[in-house]
Amino acid sequence: MTRPMLSETVAVRRHEILHGEYRVLEMTAPGIGPHVTPGQFVHLLVPGLDDALLRRPFSIYRADHVSISILYKPVGKGTRAMVDIAPGQTISLIGPLGNGFPVNDAIKHPLLVAGGYGMAALYMVAAGMTETGTIFMGGRTAADILCVDDFRAIDWTVEITTEDGSLGRRGLVTAALDDYLSNWKSAPIPTATPEFFACGPNPMLRAVSDRARHDGYTAWLSMDRNMGCGVGACLVCVQKVRDPRGANGDWIWARVCTEGPVFECNQIVWDEHE
Amino acid sequence: MSKAPDLTTTIGTLTLRNPVMVASGTFGYGPEYADLVDLNALGAVVVKGIRMDAGTGNPTPRAVETASGLINAIGLPGPGVEEFIASYIPFLEDYTVPLVVNIWGTTVEEYGQVAARLSEIERVNALELNISCPNIKEGSAMFGTDPEMIREVVQVVRANTTLPIIPKLAPNIADVAHFARTCEAAGADAISLINSVPAMAIDIETRRPLIANVTGGLTGPAIHPIAVKQVWEAAAAVDIPVIGMGGICTAADALEFMIAGATAVAVGTANFTNPNTAIEVIGGISDYLARHGHQQASAIVGSVQI
Ligand SMILES: Cc1cc2nc3c(=O)[nH]c(=O)nc-3n(C[C@H](O)[C@H](O)[C@H](O)COP(=O)(O)O)c2cc1C
Numbered sequence: 230m231t232r233p234m235l236s237e238t239v240a241v242r243r244h245e246i247l248h249g250e251y252r253v254l255e256m257t258a259p260g261i262g263p264h265v266t267p268g269q270f271v272h273l274l275v276p277g278l279d280d281a282l283l284r285r286p287f288s289i290y291r292a293d294h295v296s297i298s299i300l301y302k303p304v305g306k307g308t309r310a311m312v313d314i315a316p317g318q319t320i321s322l323i324g325p326l327g328n329g330f331p332v333n334d335a336i337k338h339p340l341l342v343a344g345g346y347g348m349a350a351l352y353m354v355a356a357g358m359t360e361t362g363t364i365f366m367g368g369r370t371a372a373d374i375l376c377v378d379d380f381r382a383i384d385w386t387v388e389i390t391t392e393d394g395s396l397g398r399r400g401l402v403t404a405a406l407d408d409y410l411s412n413w414k415s416a417p418i419p420t421a422t423p424e425f426f427a428c429g430p431n432p433m434l435r436a437v438s439d440r441a442r443h444d445g446y447t448a449w450l451s452m453d454r455n456m457g458c459g460v461g462a463c464l465v466c467v468q469k470v471r472d473p474r475g476a477n478g479d480w481i482w483a484r485v486c487t488e489g490p491v492f493e494c495n496q497i498v499w500d501e502h503e
Numbered sequence: 504m505s506k507a508p509d510l511t512t513t514i515g516t517l518t519l520r521n522p523v524m525v526a527s528g529t530f531g532y533g534p535e536y537a538d539l540v541d542l543n544a545l546g547a548v549v550v551k552g553i554r555m556d557a558g559t560g561n562p563t564p565r566a567v568e569t570a571s572g573l574i575n576a577i578g579l580p581g582p583g584v585e586e587f588i589a590s591y592i593p594f595l596e597d598y599t600v601p602l603v604v605n606i607w608g609t610t611v612e613e614y615g616q617v618a619a620r621l622s623e624i625e626r627v628n629a630l631e632l633n634i635s636c637p638n639i640k641e642g643s644a645m646f647g648t649d650p651e652m653i654r655e656v657v658q659v660v661r662a663n664t665t666l667p668i669i670p671k672l673a674p675n676i677a678d679v680a681h682f683a684r685t686c687e688a689a690g691a692d693a694i695s696l697i698n699s700v701p702a703m704a705i706d707i708e709t710r711r712p713l714i715a716n717v718t719g720g721l722t723g724p725a726i727h728p729i730a731v732k733q734v735w736e737a738a739a740a741v742d743i744p745v746i747g748m749g750g751i752c753t754a755a756d757a758l759e760f761m762i763a764g765a766t767a768v769a770v771g772t773a774n775f776t777n778p779n780t781a782i783e784v785i786g787g788i789s790d791y792l793a794r795h796g797h798q799q800a801s802a803i804v805g806s807v808q809i
């Protein structure tokens with residue numbers, strides 16, 4: 230785990246609707262902000278949720294030396310209560326947490342695949358790369374497609390798919406990815422091997438993993454699990470991974486909050502229903 | 504100004520700086536919270552349950568949040584006693600905080616074996632016997648609701664160690680006083696209670712249980728009044744110290760246990776909300792003692808007026 234993690238009381242700087250139902254919450258966080266690496270998360274204590282005990286994990290959308298931002302959509306009890314957070318209000322955060330995505334000069338052909346808040350969670354990955362690449366965004370409808378301008382502003386190619394065809398191409402994000410890969414494979418001049426970075430719903434992660442494994446590419450997946458402590462103590466957030474010390478087929482539990490949330494796809498052992 | 508109250512607390516041969524521990528299973532093995540919490544300021548660290556062999560625990564989802572509570576069925580995964588010693592004791596040797604190891608087994612003999620092995624480790628200061636986990640099918644839970652089994656477990660552990668031993672009782676037992684006296688007679692140095700309360704939650708849309716194990720154990724503020732009552736009955740029944748836990752979030756919650764008869768307390772689920780809950784509780788107990796003119800924490804233990 231990347232250290233240090235700290236507990237910080239932060240002040241809300243900005244809280245507004247970004248797009249559709251998605252909101253951005255920007256906080257002054259001089260303690261946590263400077264240490265964030267792409268793909269890490271914070272564990273946030275939702276103010277005023279007196280009868281709900283647990284913090285909520287949020288991927289970090291942007292971070293700098295004085296602040297961090299997260300992006301969320303009100304879906305559950307915690308995120309619905311967050312809608313009332315006002316600028317100036319203080320919030321308790323623990324972070325930065327987890328092992329994020331590897332971002333380095335050796336990655337020559339990055340392909341990002343995102344659904345939902347994953348579009349925000351992958352922004353720091355793109356911003357941290359020396360090479361530009363393509364992000365494949367998938368959503369149900371146009372309102373689910375986020376941060377397009379962020380990626381374009383750093384010269385990334387954005388491929389959009391929506392299930393209802395209201396924005397970009399109609400269908401699933403993986404179909405757009407498949408077309409891209411078959412074009413790449415048939416190109417006369419070979420370029421660097423693709424490497425995937427994915428964050429979004431489980432079926433999407435699994436589909437990316439299947440393609441990467443089939444073609445022998447590396448794919449980094451950010452897993453989403455219910456959490457308790459967020460720091461490795463409670464063993465609530467576990468994910469099956471291959472046992473590095475065991476025989477083929479052996480698995481062990483890994484803590485998504487600590488060993489993850491990002492895993493290389495060959496590490497993951499999927500359950501049948503996933 | 505009068506000097507700060509003395510919070511020193513004794514459990515058998517073990518002396519704690521203050522009566523506030525962190526509860527087994529909610530604080531890992533120590534390193535997990537070390538960046539956030541001053542471990543040496545705690546009364547004791549109680550680590551997650553350890554048995555002879557490594558175990559994987561239950562499938563996921565393992566926990567669900569409920570009103571003022573958390574239902575969990577982690578299922579006691581762990582590294583096994585040898586791996587625990589190799590991986591965590593070196594880290595813990597850099598700290599002076601008293602270390603209580605929570606142990607369990609699937610047979611009475613296994614409790615004895617784990618106790619014997621841990622007694623060889625100087626860093627281990629006491630053993631808490633988990634005879635009350637609701638989330639595993641064999642051992643532990645079965646023992647916890649049968650006083651005869653409890654007596655056997657405590658006796659076997661007693662025969663294998665000179666460390667203070669602290670059997671941990673389940674909340675769902677008919678006669679707490681009888682169980683507590685059984686532990687005392689079998690050689691326990693203290694009793695801790697309560698473990699989580701058997702519980703269940705269902706998703707009304709899918710009509711499936713919200714945790715994979717179907718049922719689990721409820722913890723957090725929702726169980727605090729249940730625990731206070733059990734602690735009060737246990738403390739009245741025995742002369743050995745009682746360690747109270749269940750839903751402590753504030754110093755007031757801890758003080759209630761102490762007034763009911765608990766010599767010490769443990770903070771569990773609240774660590775997830777605020778990792779420094781135990782530290783804040785220690786400060787709050789001290790303030791309360793000062794405000795009421797007490798020099799010692801022991802002055803309020805069992806002071807409930809009936
Ligand atoms: C996630 C979790 C894991 C736990 N694991 C253990 C354990 O391994 N052994 C044990 O004796 N108790 C275990 N407990 C029970 C706690 O030690 C404590 O008895 C209980 O949570 C009540 O305190 P609380 O309401 O403050 O959490 C666990 C509790 C939780 C929430």
Ligand code: FES
Pocket residue numbers: 455456457458459460461462463464465466467484485486487
């Ligand atoms: S959330 Fe507690 S171990 Fe990961």
